[in-house]
Amino acid sequence: MWLPELPPFMPFMIIALFVFFSRGPLVTVLMLAAPLWGALNLWQLEQGLLWQVTLVELQLMPLRVDKLSTFFGYLFHLASFFCIVYALHVRDKVQQLACLLYTAAALGAVFSGDLLSLFIFWEMMALSSVFLIWARRSADSYASGLRYLAYQVISGLLLLIGTIFYWQEHGSLVFTYMSLQGTGAWLIFFAFGIKCAFPMLHTWLTDGYPNATVSGTVFLSAFTTKVAVYGLARAFPGSEILIYIGAVMTCFPIFYAVIENDLRRVLAYSLINQLGFMVVGIGIGTELALNGAVAHAFNDVLFKGLLFMSMGAVLQMTGRINGSELGGLYKTMPKTTLLCLVGAASISAFPLFNGFVSKSMVMTAALNQGYDWIWLALLFASAGVFHHAGIKIPYFAFFAHDSGIRSQDPPNNMLLAMVIAAALCLAIGIYPNLLYQLLPFESAYQPYDVSHVLAQTQLLCFAALAFLWLNVKGLYPPELPSVNLDADWLYRRLLANVWLTLSNKVWQTDQHIRKIFLDKLKQLLALVAKYHRPGGILARAQTVGNMALWIAILLACSLGLSFIGL
Amino acid sequence: MTKEKAMPQKGRQEEKYFFDKPENVRRVIHSLVVICVLLFALDFVLHRHSSHPWEHMPGFYAFYGFIGCVLLVIIAKWMRMFLKRPPDYYLKEKQGDKINTEQTGKAGGKDVAP
Numbered sequence: 001m002w003l004p005e006l007p008p009f010m011p012f013m014i015i016a017l018f019v020f021f022s023r024g025p026l027v028t029v030l031m032l033a034a035p036l037w038g039a040l041n042l043w044q045l046e047q048g049l050l051w052q053v054t055l056v057e058l059q060l061m062p063l064r065v066d067k068l069s070t071f072f073g074y075l076f077h078l079a080s081f082f083c084i085v086y087a088l089h090v091r092d093k094v095q096q097l098a099c100l101l102y103t104a105a106a107l108g109a110v111f112s113g114d115l116l117s118l119f120i121f122w123e124m125m126a127l128s129s130v131f132l133i134w135a136r137r138s139a140d141s142y143a144s145g146l147r148y149l150a151y152q153v154i155s156g157l158l159l160l161i162g163t164i165f166y167w168q169e170h171g172s173l174v175f176t177y178m179s180l181q182g183t184g185a186w187l188i189f190f191a192f193g194i195k196c197a198f199p200m201l202h203t204w205l206t207d208g209y210p211n212a213t214v215s216g217t218v219f220l221s222a223f224t225t226k227v228a229v230y231g232l233a234r235a236f237p238g239s240e241i242l243i244y245i246g247a248v249m250t251c252f253p254i255f256y257a258v259i260e261n262d263l264r265r266v267l268a269y270s271l272i273n274q275l276g277f278m279v280v281g282i283g284i285g286t287e288l289a290l291n292g293a294v295a296h297a298f299n300d301v302l303f304k305g306l307l308f309m310s311m312g313a314v315l316q317m318t319g320r321i322n323g324s325e326l327g328g329l330y331k332t333m334p335k336t337t338l339l340c341l342v343g344a345a346s347i348s349a350f351p352l353f354n355g356f357v358s359k360s361m362v363m364t365a366a367l368n369q370g371y372d373w374i375w376l377a378l379l380f381a382s383a384g385v386f387h388h389a390g391i392k393i394p395y396f397a398f399f400a401h402d403s404g405i406r407s408q409d410p411p412n413n414m415l416l417a418m419v420i421a422a423a424l425c426l427a428i429g430i431y432p433n434l435l436y437q438l439l440p441f442e443s444a445y446q447p448y449d450v451s452h453v454l455a456q457t458q459l460l461c462f463a464a465l466a467f468l469w470l471n472v473k474g475l476y477p478p479e480l481p482s483v484n485l486d487a488d489w490l491y492r493r494l495l496a497n498v499w500l501t502l503s504n505k506v507w508q509t510d511q512h513i514r515k516i517f518l519d520k521l522k523q524l525l526a527l528v529a530k531y532h533r534p535g536g537i538l539a540r541a542q543t544v545g546n547m548a549l550w551i552a553i554l555l556a557c558s559l560g561l562s563f564i565g566l
Numbered sequence: 567m568t569k570e571k572a573m574p575q576k577g578r579q580e581e582k583y584f585f586d587k588p589e590n591v592r593r594v595i596h597s598l599v600v601i602c603v604l605l606f607a608l609d610f611v612l613h614r615h616s617s618h619p620w621e622h623m624p625g626f627y628a629f630y631g632f633i634g635c636v637l638l639v640i641i642a643k644w645m646r647m648f649l650k651r652p653p654d655y656y657l658k659e660k661q662g663d664k665i666n667t668e669q670t671g672k673a674g675g676k677d678v679a680p
Contacts (some may be wrong), residue, residue: 255645380634456627462605465598466631466632467635470639
């Protein structure tokens with residue numbers, strides 16, 4: 001071939017280097033070239049290719065190409081392509097470099113064959129992605145970015161410590177299936193769990209993503225969590241605990257999403273809900289379920305990207321993102337409205353949209369394996385996701401009451417990126433084999449049969465009817481400017497307050513001890529002053545005559561004594 | 567996509583703003599209700615294979631979707647009672663500092679086109 005074979009992360013790294021030194025239209029060309037060159041390079045790499053390096057006594061595999069990693073590789077190239085198109089108008093070197101390096105790190109992570117390389121890319125992902133939050137350049141996003149970074153670095157440290165334990169237990173660093181036994185595996189599991197937004201470990205996502213820049217959020221939504229899903233699918237398929245974790249992840253965020261005001265945060269909650277479906281699929285661990293999980297990861301990047309892009313467009317054009325301040329935008333932003341509706345229908349898994357062809361795989365697998373209650377929970381979550389992402393997002397942004405805002409549709413590059421994502425959502429929904437042929441396992445799954453289509457349509461239409469009924473009755477909770485407490489309250493408020501109280505106590509004790517010491521010192525000084533102050537007994541000046549007289553008296557005494565004694 | 571979603575696009579070309587007319591809103595509501603009734607009726611017509619005993623019940627998915635969503639909203643509303651805080655809740659944590667109100671405006675950052 002006429003191109004050198006490179007590890008998939010290299011094209012992005014090289015382009016990032018060039019972007020650093022160039023300016024103007026050249027940057028645009030380079031940015032667009034990165035995913036194209038990357039995809040071409042990936043297409044050249046043969047399945048089963050393995051690069052091995054021996055470092056001291058460690059066997060490392062910085063590149064491993066197999067079906068699972070290739071699947072995520074293509075997904076990330078696709079995601080970075082439409083994200084870059086979406087961000088083409090951005091003239092901010094920090095964001096441009098951050099997104100290239102972030103994509104490179106994500107690609108490096110999915111193609112690492114050993115845990116140490118994985119750790120390096122894991123940390124690189126954290127360090128590059130945080131700049132997409134900081135690039136918003138506000139005090140809010142700075143603080144939020146710091147919290148985000150803290151979580152990511154903790155996840156990285158857990159991965160490193162887990163790797164060391166794992167190496168001691170197994171004598172190998174190969175990143176492959178590991179059962180949940182031993183300290184090493186558990187630590188690695190939690191490292192993945194943080195990035196996968198497990199319940200209670202999820203707040204970095206709902207805190208960080210809505211605080212990132214308009215285009216930064218789209219990048220963020222595509223990579224970090226999907227790398228975690230890849231990690232879980234690689235290392236822990238069939239771990240039963242994942243089924244229950246995943247079921248909780250599908251259900252709890254939808255409640256928050258209903259009462260959340262910031263529409264990009266609603267999408268962040270709904271991202272956790274979608275991750276839940278993938279985690280359940282990985283936990284079930286059959287070929288159908290794993291296929292469903294990774295297919296859903298693929299589709300989620302498309303429709304969640306599309307939704308984040310449409311809300312980004314709203315934020316960009318109106319300067320507002322709170323549901324309470326928006327409404328009636330369909331009047332002047334018809335294209336954005338339509339594209340957002342495609343994303344909403346896809347995430348809600350309407351037949352003919354891509355969510356349907358992957359979500360139903362996971363649900364069918366849950367039923368096949370006899371997880372009835374999990375299936376019911378997933379069904380509830382499916383109705384719920386339609387409620388908050390499918391109806392609430394478009395309804396409060398584009399319809400509802402007229403906010404009086406008359407913003408136009410966003411620049412063409414943003415529209416084009418959304419059109420690409422929407423077209424893919426529809427293409428995969430109508431012709432699912434496009435996606436199925438890329439899946440890691442052979443599958444004969446058929447999403448479109450009468451039972452499935454009818455069941456899903458009924459579920460969704462009656463969910464819509466419920467929304468309508470609640471709205472007509474005035475029972476639907478209005479959008480209110482507010483903050484809802486979540487697990488981040490524990491460290492943003494409770495821990496902060498405990499720390500404040502503790503440091504106050506230390507400060508008070510310190511003050512008290514200082515005061516006692518000062519009092520004692522003052523007493524001592526008063527004593528000294530009493531005798532040494534002007535006119536004090538020890539401070540009186542003595543005249544020479546006086547001294548001579550005293551000496552004369554002393555001498556006289558000693559003379560007298562000598563007469564008596566001798 | 568449901569019918570209600572596709573309509574505003576078509577409507578825009580004919581008149582100024584589609585949902586400004588109350589009869590259009592009513593039309594959307596009515597069509598959704600009709601669709602729901604039809605879908606419910608289909609349960610009695612079409613034969614469905616099912617893997618779970620509950621799926622045999624006619625209208626299981628319809629009821630589950632409706633009741634699930636009503637419960638979802640009611641519980642979420644109830645959660646607001648103890649979860650809702652004013653928007654500047656976390657800004658107040660900086661005791662002694664002046665609260666930085668400039669950030670509540672949520673401006674779009676530096677993404678502005680040149």
